[in-house]
Amino acid sequence: MNKDIMICGVGGQGTVLASKIIASAAMAEGNPVHSAETIGMAQRGGSVTSHVRIGQDAFSPLIPYGHADLILSFEPAEAVRNLKYLHPEGMVIVNTTAMKPVNESLKPSGYEGETMTAYLKEKCCCLPVNAEEVSAPFGSTKFFNIIMLGIAAGSGRLGIGAETIAREMEKRIPERFLEANRKAFETGYRIGQESQSI
Numbered sequence: 001m002n003k004d005i006m007i008c009g010v011g012g013q014g015t016v017l018a019s020k021i022i023a024s025a026a027m028a029e030g031n032p033v034h035s036a037e038t039i040g041m042a043q044r045g046g047s048v049t050s051h052v053r054i055g056q057d058a059f060s061p062l063i064p065y066g067h068a069d070l071i072l073s074f075e076p077a078e079a080v081r082n083l084k085y086l087h088p089e090g091m092v093i094v095n096t097t098a099m100k101p102v103n104e105s106l107k108p109s110g111y112e113g114e115t116m117t118a119y120l121k122e123k124c125c126c127l128p129v130n131a132e133e134v135s136a137p138f139g140s141t142k143f144f145n146i147i148m149l150g151i152a153a154g155s156g157r158l159g160i161g162a163e164t165i166a167r168e169m170e171k172r173i174p175e176r177f178l179e180a181n182r183k184a185f186e187t188g189y190r191i192g193q194e195s196q197s198i
Helices: 015-028 076-081 102-106 114-123 131-138 141-155 162-172 175-194
Strands: 003-010 033-039 047-054 068-073 086-095 125-129
Touching: 003 015, 003 076, 015 033, 015 047, 015 141, 015 162, 047 076, 068 076, 068 141, 076 086, 076 114, 086 114, 086 141, 114 125, 125 141, 131 141, 131 175, 141 162, 141 175, 162 175
Parallel strands: 003 068, 068 086, 086 125
Antiparallel strands: 003 047, 033 047
């Protein structure tokens, strides 16, 4: 299997954990994996981008422009910013809920995310997901990163088995949070399966 997967968002959304689970699950299935993270002022809500390259065709950890098979974006503006990496036949799974930067509270521009989501729908194969809505049963959007993993796996675009991902989650998520995260993954997986016709 050869896959180039980009995970992007802002600090605190769990993008790094999601990328590590994807990478370790791909390795567990016998694939060579290269990965890299670009972390700005992540703890202060800055951009976070992870590149995960799976398969024999990857000779460096960074995805070239136009090669990403899948972009998992936890923030709509980050999806637009990284759209140059997407392959023409690739897919973007994007959170429609905007994470407003700090300067938005100082000088409001009206950024809500709808414009970015509409742009993505025009430009590429795009599955929009509202993090607040799908995370509501779990009481926190902190589970959205695992929901996104489920969506990616259920869509068939990730190319990694759900059971393998579940085993890697067990290794990386504290036991007291594991059952809720399993349910979050299952919720995402169902959404992903429903999106396969996109």
